Amino acid sequence: MELTNELVVMAPIQVKGSLSPGNIYDLTLIDFYAKTRQMQGFKVSVPIFWNVNGLPVLNMMQKQGLPLSRETRNEFVNKCIRDGLEILKKHYINFDEQIKDDEISPMISKFIETYSKSIILRGPISIAICEKCGSDFGTDAEIILCKICGGSVSMQVRDVLFQKVSRDDVSNKIGRINIYPTGAKKELITFNESMPEEYNICLTKRREYTISYAGFDLDPRFIVMLTPALVDGMYSRRVYFHGDIIKKFSYYSLCHLPDRFLPTDIVCHGVLLDKYGRKIRWQDIDEDLLNQFNNLPKNDLRAFLLKRNVSKDVLIDFETIHGNLREQDILRNRMDGILGYSDCLESSLPFLVLRKEFFEAVDRYFYGVAYDKMLKIVDLLENKTGESIHNEERKFLDQLRYLYFGEYHGIKN
């Protein structure tokens, strides 16, 4: 099988005291996707990005009564990351490398020098500035009140780094990317069309603890958009994974990223819904929710989090699947046909055990993940013949079980 390099990218994770169930949901889907691709023979890189820049960290420290020094900030951030990694381990989520956006200053400078210099301009433009505390908020003229002190904000001319964004250019980029589901693509197109034909994006922001370039403090948001592009390498696919907020991250990524770093695919996996079909807003729920998850068997939780079809516009919901036995029967029959194909296997006891196990795996799969993924796995199995089916399937079954239910080990190298 041809080996293809693929980069799986997620928006950087804002460090916090504890990762949220929302983080675990996102990461479980990414993990699932990456491992499935690996099983299909692709070489997949999954880096994790920690966003330690910007106000949220300072706000959290203030809330905990920590003094705001560079040292305590580093300590705080490192502890958040350590705790985060511990949680990921508990949930069997694997990734290849981690990048902290406060450690990438030389990389950012090199990146800008090499790829973005021609598109980044310097000069006086109008930006939104708080009259009371002096905080600045970029070129968005709609910001009237300061997000930091509540003072009134007005447009003032300042010397900054900025970039000219053209609607046609972004539209052109959108056209070259595969975006799932199609609704997300429409949403992105509509958003782009609502922007001016050409306008300036301010790339700088006066903030403490942010990365500087050419004497300017860079806007943490701009840094976040560039971060995934810093994982350089020859990738034939760059897949961006999002929850529901496809607009901002995708849109600004397309504005800031040079062509060779653009995603080839954007997958918007959507939000998790509660039993009334409403979006679960993790941040509104008790902060200890993730700890409550600790009482749940991890494999059950993974199955729950993987409930959604990640590549089509189909929402897989528990009740629907449970009631939809017909589809399940079709799949069973299909699996039966494949497994019963060889006479020598039919007569052997291990085969019957295997088949039983496989059906159990199929059942569990149906409570977990999407139908079309299973069909791809079926396709993969159909390419095997004769005696080798047995070992291959045995191996595959083991992997399937490890993969979907959190007992994953030994496939990735």
Ligand SMILES: [Zn+2]
């Ligand atoms: Zn202010």
